Amino acid sequence: METANMLEPTPLDERKQQILKAVVSDYTVTGVPVGSQVLAAKYFIALSSATIRNELADLVGTGYLQQPHTSAGRIPTDRGYRYFVDFLMQPESASPGVRRTVRQEFESAPRSVDGILEKAAMVLAQVTENVSLVTAPEISEQRIKHIDLVSLEPQSALIILVLEGNLIKQQVVHLDRPTSQDDLSRMAAMLNRKVKGQTAEELAARLAQLGPDRGEQRRIIERVIESKSCWNCSSRAPSWPASCSRWRSRRM
DNA sequence: CATCATTTAACAGAGGAGGT
DNA sequence: ACCTCCTCTGTTAAATGATG
Structure with missing residues (x-):
């Protein structure tokens, strides 16, 4: 994590955003560093590879991309992924079936914060078919x-x-x-x-x-x-309950 | 028309992969 | 280990377009 660079996103013009988006999309599919020629051939037919190289160099300078070695393509940094998720990724709307599941599950959810967190983790795991972790705000x-x-x-x-x-x-x-x-x-x-x-x-x-x-x-x-210091400890005996730490999640 | 910014093509160099 | 090939990069000069 490049914590120093994660603080404030550097504003990007439209073309840099499109190039960053293409790099992230391509890299997440292929797993290999993305070069200027690949970008020019697949995503930016109207631009030359040299023009794309200039933009890539700027994106490396602002910390959104990195280069494994001198003659390799570019790969996204944590900051690049963060920018992609926050500003470039197109959110997909949930299907009617998923909406129905979520509604039904939360109608029967307990009223306690712990119960809601547990239900949220369970529903998330169910609809994504992945392991899910949920945490209360800090x-x-x-x-x-x-x-x-x-x-x-x-x-x-x-x-x-x-x-x-x-x-x-x-x-x-x-x-x-x-x-x-x-x-x-x-x-x-x-x-x-x-x-x-x-x-x-x-x-x-x-x-x-x-x-x-x-x-x-x-x-x-x-x-x-x-x-x-505690999300839902009792008013008489404040302590950090085990259930608080059981669900921990972070934004991507 | 002059100036400036942007884009492009060409070139040399770096590094990885594969063959011997 | 060495060589060759391939891919990719950075740099630079020239071309192009926008602006005053």
């Missing part, structure tokens, strides 16, 4: 949109955490002393000012800066970090 990397604190009992409160993408997490926190809803609301307002837009990592750094005298605040921030 919540720990998502930023906080809003925090709310609701009094449950004098010494316990519910933390409601709204994350990017409108994901909502809830956690119960035990308080050192009886605290009114007014106090919790003030604390929530203060927390929103301080932690809004932060990730779990940034939150942990802020936690380290808090003095020992900020007991309640510290406890709440700790709970927020715990909430963000």
Whole structure:
């Protein structure tokens, strides 16, 4: 993976896009590096191989293609495949049969996140006839949109955490002393000012800066970090459940 | 008409495959 | 190991087309 190049796609003009598309298509079928003459003969009859070589050299320069050795054709890089999938590949619409299967399966799916993930993996494997892996979003990397604190009992409160993408997490926190809803609301307002837009990592750094005298605040921030680190852990005993890691998938 | 950008053909060199 | 053949590349000068 060329991580440095994967960050931002370099814009390509129409012809470079068509050449990249042809290289990826041809290479995925033949498995051999694609040369300028092959491209000129099969895909770009109106262009000379020399013109295509110039374009290929530019595509190598921008990191979309690579050359195994000096006298070989070009093969797509990870970045090239990424660009192909994101911008050049024509998505195929699902057949009526597949649509029917998906609809039926999800109508009977459990309502829990875990159940939905499991059902998604099963349906994907069924319709593609391939092994499938599904994972929940990486919540720990998502930023906080809003925090709310609701009094449950004098010494316990519910933390409601709204994350990017409108994901909502809830956690119960035990308080050192009886605290009114007014106090919790003030604390929530203060927390929103301080932690809004932060990730779990940034939150942990802020936690380290808090003095020992900020007991309640510290406890709440700790709970927020715990909430963000797990997709569907229980509100009383936060832990990473085995089922969370069982389904992992990545975009291509 | 001059200038600039693009495209093309031709050439030399690099590297792989196969034969001896 | 060496040679030959083939394929492919990069470079360069010339041709072509667009623009002011």
